[in-house]
Amino acid sequence: MTISNEASRLAGALSRAVAGPVLQPDDTGFADELASFQLGLRHRPDLVVGARDADDVRAVVRFAGENGVPLTVHSTGHGMCLAADGGIVLTVRRLNGVVVDPIDRTARVEGGTTWGDVAAAAAPHGLVPPSGSMASVGAVGYTFGGGISLLGRSDGWASDFVRSFTVVTADGEERQVDENDTETFARLRGTGPLPGEVVTAMTIRLLPEGALQGGGLTFDIGASDAEGDSAVLHAFREWTAGAPDEITSTLRVMAFPDGDFLPPPLRGRRIARVAIAMRGTAEDADRLVAPLRKAAQTIEDTLAPMPFTESARVHAEPDTPGPYIGENVLIDTLDPTALETLARPNGHTMVIMNIRHLGGALSRTPVVPDTVRGRNARYLVAAVSPVDPEVSVSDPSAAHEQASPAWALEPFVPAQVGVSPGFTVGPRGKN
Ligand SMILES: Cc1cc2nc3c(=O)[nH]c(=O)nc-3n(C[C@H](O)[C@H](O)[C@H](O)COP(=O)(O)OP(=O)(O)OC[C@H]3O[C@@H](n4cnc5c(N)ncnc54)[C@H](O)[C@@H]3O)c2cc1C
Structure with a gap:
């Protein structure tokens, strides 16, 4: 089922549940919200929701599940393979906080953060992330595919650097996934999320910058x-x-x-x-x-x-x-x-x-x-x-x-x- 017929009512309900923008196709800002590096595909959802924080993600995932509406996650669009036709697209680019722990040499990276932002946050501590060729690629989306970093042959896959993911599962519950959850941790590092799952953050190791x-x-x-x-x-x-x-x-x-x-x-x-x-x-x-x-x-x-x-x-x-x-x-x-x-x-x-x-x-x-x-x-x-x-x-x-x-x-x-x-x-x- 799509939500086209009920879009206004559902948009109203979602707007009350989230802090970020909830937009329908005729609304100003709808196309901008779906901005993408890939221009060969265009999402055509009934609604686009810009998550401001993890609470918004939980609310949207729950809402989509309860109403039987398909949910697509959109970050930078570098890796787009499919264009959503109807349903809800959840954009995660506002989840772009990076908290560096210089003692532990780790960073907590929110789900829509680009590698450029991670590198900029790590630099003052003399640390670097396992980023790749382009700064505007999303750190989480890249890591799902393994992530061949700039220094991959000396450092390994970006996914080797992951300590844990914070995941909102299709039922709208938030879970920490780390090495104790062998199956899901392995799937997220190399294959990626299941439909309806959203990673709101990951914690990764950082390395000393070196020359x-x-x-x-x-x-x-x-x-x-x-x-x-x-x-x-x-x-x-x-x-x-x-x-x-x-x-x-x-x-x-x-x-x-x-x-x-x-x-x-x-x-x-x-x-x-x-x-x-x-x-x-x-x-x-x-x-x-x-x-x-x-x-x-x-x-x-x-x-x-x-x-x-x-x-x-x-x-x-x-x-x-x-x-x-x-x-x-x-x-x-x-x-x-x-x-x-x-x-x-x-x-x-x-x-x-x-x-x-x-x-x-x-x-x-x-x-x-x-x-x-x-x-x-x-x-x-x-x-x-x-x-x-x-x-x-x-x-x-x-x-x-x-x-x-x-x-x-x-x-x-x-x-x-x-x-x-x-x-x-x-x-x-x-x-
Ligand atoms: C110019 C360019 C340079 C690249 N360089 C490298 C490189 O050096 N090394 C390398 O390994 N790869 C590289 N890639 C590939 C890149 O890692 C993949 O395209 C990756 O999928 C991009 O992720 P994204 O989040 O930026 O893109 P998106 O297209 O927004 O997302 C990709 C997929 O991940 C999902 N997704 C993204 N974030 C989340 C989230 N928080 N929760 C749930 N699902 C999410 C999306 O739904 C989508 O299915 C490059 C790609 C391009 C276009």
């Missing part, structure tokens, strides 16, 4: 419409095969169209960039990346000491919302022939291929069992392609068919050992 070396080596490997020079790609494969656990890196390859909306160095060019992060001295970093620097002439080299609060510069991804589909394969070997395909024209531009080097601490058996996928993998190959937002919003299934980057992953499939849910995003056509 972070981070940045990227960028190479022009040829014209987008011609066979490129794959030397850097092979250098990445050989280099990562022997790289120590202290260094975490990602190879990104993208063919840019020949458009004047792009800066000249990118127009019509195939660009490879290796993002690198490690703790250590600048001398250590220079010594370790020397083989990559020798592989070809860089067009940009930003590897340098940096404060952790600026670590989004390591991957240098544009933090601008857009419509996209993301698919991935976890693989146990990086086949040179598969790698070669990244240097070849294929009729597609603006498809981003990311090869994240896993292993190291990411392959260790967890101290507390979890459901994370990828401990048996050496690399994650993720493909992101743009999708037409109009088609995508009106017919996600057709859009997925048209724009899916699965073809780009095909060459890597023979070495596949799994799929990472955290990197599967966009209109999957499941709704």
Whole structure:
């Protein structure tokens, strides 16, 4: 049952029960409340409720349960796979408090907090969280998928850092879930919540900041419409095969169209960039990346000491919302022939291929069992392609068919050992 017919009455009842905004589709602020990094999907609920605190979450979950109304949780929208059609969308972005315990080296992170906010709260104490490539990603949503952090090969999965979750279960009751609740704790770390469950906070370990070396080596490997020079790609494969656990890196390859909306160095060019992060001295970093620097002439080299609060510069991804589909394969070997395909024209531009080097601490058996996928993998190959937002919003299934980057992953499939849910995003056509 949806609540469309009774929306006004129920909106009134909910407004009396919660402190945050309760909005119907014609209300001012409805679209803004549903703001999302993913523009290829749009929630179309009967009501959107912006939770101000955990009491609001409990009230909304209870209300949805009592009235048989479907409930969808929306944080930043980076990982959206499905668009709600009717029901209630509960936005959690106002749950953004971070309390750092510098003695215990932990942080209590509310359910809608971004990693950027966690890093900013931890920094004055000389501590850092297990955050990833982009500061605007939600800390809790990221951790559900395991969370491959910037320093993952030395530190492990973000989910390894979780001490406990505060969860409002579908009956509206709040529970603390930690290692004593083996099954739920394992499910939340790697698979995520059940429908109707909301995590209002998690407590995570933090690490001492140390000296972070981070940045990227960028190479022009040829014209987008011609066979490129794959030397850097092979250098990445050989280099990562022997790289120590202290260094975490990602190879990104993208063919840019020949458009004047792009800066000249990118127009019509195939660009490879290796993002690198490690703790250590600048001398250590220079010594370790020397083989990559020798592989070809860089067009940009930003590897340098940096404060952790600026670590989004390591991957240098544009933090601008857009419509996209993301698919991935976890693989146990990086086949040179598969790698070669990244240097070849294929009729597609603006498809981003990311090869994240896993292993190291990411392959260790967890101290507390979890459901994370990828401990048996050496690399994650993720493909992101743009999708037409109009088609995508009106017919996600057709859009997925048209724009899916699965073809780009095909060459890597023979070495596949799994799929990472955290990197599967966009209109999957499941709704
Ligand atoms: C540009 C970009 C960079 C990324 N970088 C990394 C990276 O470096 N490492 C990595 O591991 N992953 C990375 N990811 C993947 C990211 O971790 C996932 O997309 C994740 O799902 C995002 O979570 P979110 O809360 O920000 O997004 P949302 O789309 O808002 O949420 C994702 C899912 O979690 C649910 N959810 C979120 N918060 C709660 C809550 N409090 N309670 C209950 N359910 C909740 C939502 O309902 C939704 O189903 C990246 C993604 C993008 C788009």
